[in-house]
Structure formats: C-alpha cells, structure tokens
Amino acid sequence: xxxxxxxxxxxxxxxxxxxxxxxxxxxxxxxxxxxxxxxxxxxxxxxxxxxxxxxxxxxxxxxxxxxxxxxxxxxxxxxxxxxxxxxxxxxxxxxxxxxxxxxxxxxxxxxxxxxxxxxxxxxxxxxxxxxxxxxxxxxxxxxxxxxxxxxxxxxxxxxxxxxxxxxxxxxxxxxxxxxxxxxxxxxxxxxxxxxxxxxxxxxxxxxxxxxxxxxxxxxxxxxxxxxxxxxxxxxxxxxxxxxxxxxxxxxxxxxxxxxxxxxxxxxxxxxxxxxxxxxxxxxxxxx
Amino acid sequence: xxxxxxxxxxxxxxxxxxxxxxxxxxxxxxxxxxxxxxxxxxxxxxxxxxxxxxxxxxxxxxxxxxxxxxxxxxxxxxxxxxxxxxxxxxxxxxxxxxxxxxxxxxxxxxxxxxxxxxxxxxxxxxxxxxxxxxxxxxxxxxxxxxxxxxxxxxxxxxxxxxxxxxxxxxxxxxxxxxxxxxxxxxxxxxxxxxxxxxxxxxxxxxxxxxxxxxxxxxxxxxxxxxxxxxxxxxxxxxxxxxxxxxxxxxxxxxxxxxxxxxxxxxxxxxxxxxxxx
Numbered sequence: 157x158x159x160x161x162x163x164x165x166x167x168x169x170x171x172x173x174x175x176x177x178x179x180x181x182x183x184x185x186x187x188x189x190x191x192x193x194x195x196x197x198x199x200x201x202x203x204x205x206x207x208x209x210x211x212x213x214x215x216x217x218x219x220x221x222x223x224x225x226x227x228x229x230x231x232x233x234x235x236x237x238x239x240x241x242x243x244x245x246x247x248x249x250x251x252x253x254x255x256x257x258x259x260x261x262x263x264x265x266x267x268x269x270x271x272x273x274x275x276x277x278x279x280x281x282x283x284x285x286x287x288x289x290x291x292x293x294x295x296x297x298x299x300x301x302x303x304x305x306x307x308x309x310x311x312x313x314x315x316x317x318x319x320x321x322x323x324x325x326x327x328x329x330x331x332x333x334x335x336x337x338x339x340x341x342x343x344x345x346x347x348x349x350x351x352x353x354x355x356x357x358x359x360x361x362x363x364x365x366x367x368x369x370x371x372x373x374x375x376x377x378x379x380x381x382x383x384x385x386x387x388x389x390x391x392x393x394x395x396x397x398x399x400x401x402x403x404x405x406x407x408x409x410x411x412x413x414x415x416x417x418x419x420x421x422x423x424x425x426x427x428x429x430x431x432x433x434x435x436x437x438x439x440x441x442x443x
Numbered sequence: 444x445x446x447x448x449x450x451x452x453x454x455x456x457x458x459x460x461x462x463x464x465x466x467x468x469x470x471x472x473x474x475x476x477x478x479x480x481x482x483x484x485x486x487x488x489x490x491x492x493x494x495x496x497x498x499x500x501x502x503x504x505x506x507x508x509x510x511x512x513x514x515x516x517x518x519x520x521x522x523x524x525x526x527x528x529x530x531x532x533x534x535x536x537x538x539x540x541x542x543x544x545x546x547x548x549x550x551x552x553x554x555x556x557x558x559x560x561x562x563x564x565x566x567x568x569x570x571x572x573x574x575x576x577x578x579x580x581x582x583x584x585x586x587x588x589x590x591x592x593x594x595x596x597x598x599x600x601x602x603x604x605x606x607x608x609x610x611x612x613x614x615x616x617x618x619x620x621x622x623x624x625x626x627x628x629x630x631x632x633x634x635x636x637x638x639x640x641x642x643x644x645x646x647x648x649x650x651x652x653x654x655x656x657x658x659x660x661x662x663x664x665x666x667x668x669x670x671x672x673x674x675x676x677x678x679x680x681x682x683x684x685x686x687x688x689x690x691x692x693x694x695x696x697x698x699x700x701x702x703x704x705x706x707x708x709x710x711x712x713x714x715x716x717x718x719x720x
Contacts, residue, residue: 199619200590305488330617333487333645334686360619400621405648405689408711416715426689430696433718437702 159225160354161188161211161242161322166220168210181206182378184220188322191352193344195365198375199400205247207375208326208358212244240269243320247327249311253299258310259291261299265318283317287343305336312340316347323347324356329364341368362396363404367424374399390414390423449514452476452499452530452608452639456508459494459662468494469662471508478607481630481640483650483670486659487684492643495659496612499641500530513607528557531601535613537593538586546572546588546596547581553604571603575629591622598629608639616645627652647674647688651709658683675706690714 168181181203188194188211198204209215210222213235222229229238246252255261259280266279284291287309294302299310308328315323323344329337345368347353357365362372372389374382376399384392389403390411396403403411410423418436421428453476459469469491476482476499486492497503498510501517513529515522531553534540543549550571554564572578575595580588585596594614601609611630615623627649630640642649650656656673658666660683666673674680677687677695690711694704708717 199621303489331488334681334684335487337686397620400619402620405711409689409693409714412711412715416718426692426696429693430700433693434697434700434702437697437718 159187160190162186162223163210163217164221164223166210166217166222168206168215168218180378181210181217184210184378184380186373186380186383188354188356190321190354191348192371193348193355193357193365193369194371194373195362195369196356196358196373196375197360197362197365197401199360202360202375202400203378204358204360204375205326206378207380208244208324208356211322211356212242212324213238214244240318241320242322242324243315243318245308245312245315245323245325245328247330249304249307250300252311252314253307256298257296258289258299258302259295261310262313262317265314269318279317279319280313283313286316286347287313288339289313304331305333305339308332308336308340309343312343319351320353321351322354322356324358326358327360328357329359329361337364344368360401362401362407366404366406374401376400386423450478450607451514452510452512452641454495454498454505454508454510457495457498457505457510458507459491459498459503460506461494467506467662469498469659472659472662472664473508474657474664474667476608476639476641478639479634479637480654481634481642481652483653483656484641484643484659485645485647485650485656485683485685490659490684491662492659493612494662496532496610496641496643499608499610500532501526502532524557528604529606530608530610531604531606532610532612533594533597533601533614535616537590537597537614540597540600541585541593543585545581546577546583546585546599549585549596550599550603553600557604567603567605571599574602574632575599576625589622591618591625594618594622594626595629598626602633606638608641609633611640611642611644613643613645615642615649623649647680647685648710650674651688658685660684669707670709671705671707674709 163184163186166181166184196204196207210217213229224238227234229235253261255264262280262283263276266276271279281291289309302310344355348355359365372384373380382394390407391414410420413420413432418432420432454472454474457469457472458467460467484492500512501523504518510517512526515526517526541549543552547568550568551564554567572581575598577595577599585593615626634640644650651670656670657664658673665683674688675691677692680687688709690709694708697704704717708714
C-alpha cells in the first residue's frame, strides 16, 4: 500500500527569537503508513509537539516538504483538503472543547464540512460510541463539567467525527489512569481497524504506547534520531536513557532476556516471556 | 506512657465530603505517616488520593474524624501557620505555584511568610537550592525554565520551609524520565535526611521505591503495606484500577507454570537475579 503521510527533510524554526530553540526541527524525514500506529517519542523540549503540528499542517515547514500520498502540501488549496484528512488531538482537551454542550461540540466539525440532518447525527453518535461516551448521559452537559477522562474522550470524538485518515494525538495519555488509558487505547485500535487509519501518538512516556505502537520514532534536539520497530528497539543498541526516556518495564525485561540469549516470542505477551523464562530456569535447574 | 506524635502525621477516621449530599471523597481513613520514610499514595482517578494529600497539611479540613499533623489538629485555624511550616506541599503543575521574579525569590517566598530573619531566609534558600541541585539557576526567571527545572524550583521552595514532611501531589506526572529521576533522587536524599515524603503517583515503578504503599479506592484505604505486600498480586492491583508491574504479571504467569517467584521481586533486575539463582 502507498505511503500516506510523508515528511521530507523538514526543517522548522520559530520566527520569533527567544522562543524555545530546542522545539525547532532539523532534517526530519519520516513516513506514515495506513493502518498503523506510530509513536513519536522524545523528552520535554525535544521538538515532538512541533513535529506533531507540522504533520497536521498547523505549522508549515521552514524548508523541506510535506506530502499526502503523491501530493505535496503547500499553499491554501492543498492545505484545505489536507486538513480534512488529518485530525489533531491537543494535549489539553480544553484547548479543543468550546461548545456549550458535548453533542454540539462533537457536531461542530462535520457540520462545518457540510453534513446535515440524519447524516450529521449518525456521524456524531458513531464518534461518541467509538470513544465510549454516552450521549444520552452526557450529550446535553457542558464539556467543561466533565471529568478529565471524559473531556479527553469528548475532544477525541470531535476529531473522529471529521473522519480523518490520519489521527495525530499529542500526549493523549497524560492524566488518565489505567482504565482511562485502556479505554482510549481500545478506541484507537478500533478506529485504526475500522478505517484503516494511521495513528500518530506523540509522547514522552514509552510505557503508555508500548503495546499499541508498531513503530517508534525517537526525537532528540529537533532531530529524528531513530525510527525503529519494537523488535529493533529491543534487540538494538539504542540508548534510550541518553534521549531522556526509558523503556517501560515490559521492554526492559524483554531486552534483558534477549541480551541473555533467551529467545522470546511476542515481547508484549506475558505468557511468552514467562514461558521463555520457565524454559531457561528448567534447563538451568540442575546446574 | 505518652507517645510522642510530634514527628508524625496521623489521620483518625478521616472522612471528607466536598458537597453535602454528594458521595464522600474520603471515608474513615486511618493512617500514620512517620518522618524518615517515603510513602507512595496510589489509586485510580477520583479515588481520593489528592484529597487525602490536601488533608495532611490542612489545605482541606476533615468533614469528620481528625488529622494531627506533627501533633497539631488541622481543624484548628490557629494551627494553620505552624502546620504550613511543618508539612510542605508540591503539586503536579509547577506553573500554578510560581510567584517570584527570580528562582531565588521564588524559593524565599515560603520562609519569608514564616516571618524569619533575613539572614535565616538567606541560609535556607542557599541550602534548598543546593539540595535541589539548582544553585546555578538562582537568578533565572522561573517561568522561563523547563518543566523539570520548574518542578525542582517548586520543591526547593518547599524544602526552604525546612518541613518535617513533604507531600507531593503527582509532582512527577508531567515530567519526562530524566527530570523524574532527578526529583525522585531528591526525595530519597530528603528522606535520608529525616524528612517524611508522601508521594501521590500514577507510576507503580516509583511506588516500589517507597517504604510503604497506600492504595485508595472510592475514598477508602484498600491496601496498605510494603511494596511487595501491596503490588505483588497483579489481579488485585488491576481490581484497584492500577496498571500492574510487568515483572509481577510475568511472575504470576511463571507461578502458573510451576515456578513460584517471591513477592518481593518487583524490578527487572530482581527478576533476572531470580532467574539465575
């Protein structure tokens, strides 16, 4: 399948002096495939939020190019169409929510895109359902009266209602607990599977996306320093600590086992890890 | 015999309700916190952990029951200033705490409010900056620092109060890993210096560093004990709305395969040592 979103040698610097220089980008080339979850990870100030905004067309590259499929995105004409296809969930849901009821908030985007009547209400209820938000219970409430987890879901429903092919989320898991995280994770998986969507998650915490993401772009000082699959990340020599991050305990354990020459199957499957360890333990039992 | 409670925070049947008629945020919480120990306070969103943290220094006053902070009843308004000097607090977002034009002024804010002599304020500010490892930032503007540096400034401000206890309400949640390690290392040094640390967190790996873990659910204490006692059983941890440690999930599976892993194996290092034992 063709690549969906592509950045070619993108450089970005903020026009005003004094703005955090570390948040600039330098020579970033990366591509996003359909039906995938890409994690863009970096420490605070590494430039990852800037990168998210370039990927969604909110910031135009200073140099280099942004492509959607075969088409280069630049200027108002292409940008307008591009923005229909790419959705961004901001880190703080309150930056996104604004209407006086949850239902109106979710309907705002698709209505702007010309949806009306039954089609509009179907889109709104599908989006709400996808994120596990009950419109019957919360639809008439002010979005600002919701809990943190509900606000995040309402904001996501608003983005999904635009039916984006690429969904970019900036630190979507911060402030959510275990259950909130899992519910968001399964919403994203469902959206990817149903729509063949590309999902890009920007985070400083690999543990939040460990089992969800299939590829990891590691960002440091405005550069994409590594672009690896989970397996490459585990078996390679990438020093994640030097990039201001750490492997989640799942990954750290899998990496130690691999380094000890113990082969494991799916590194996110506890039974696979336990099975490999039990075998090693059994084999070494008499020694 | 009289017990000396001046070095403790104790909650006795502490209940707290935000609005009358609503579900209580805390119900009959009875806990003891000692100096020189680190406590991790865990629980899903809405479990009451932030409410409990705010009750420890009198920011919130019990609806029923009582809290004695270093022997002082938090319900008595006359104790408020003394308690503020003994139980300091840091929050998730350091921006909400910054008032000074420079880091130095920021850190001096607390001791100034205690009405100390200028020379004493100066001594405390120097010591706090030194402990937090941010002496080099003394003349910088707090709001222009990185998120991690800001949090260290906020903690230095708390240290400058020379409190018996430091209560951290998710002070590490917004920080990246490097910044988080720096804060946790500072907590450990303060603990060794005799301070009691109460750290509200989402990260179970941070909780394994604590002497004692308290898990709240629906405003009640559902588990309290050593990290091994409270975090060992992944099923129970999940039922309390928390993400179990990977090591314990794998340990559970190993148990099912006939290889029992002791409860106090919580880190990857410990599990690898067990593997080769």
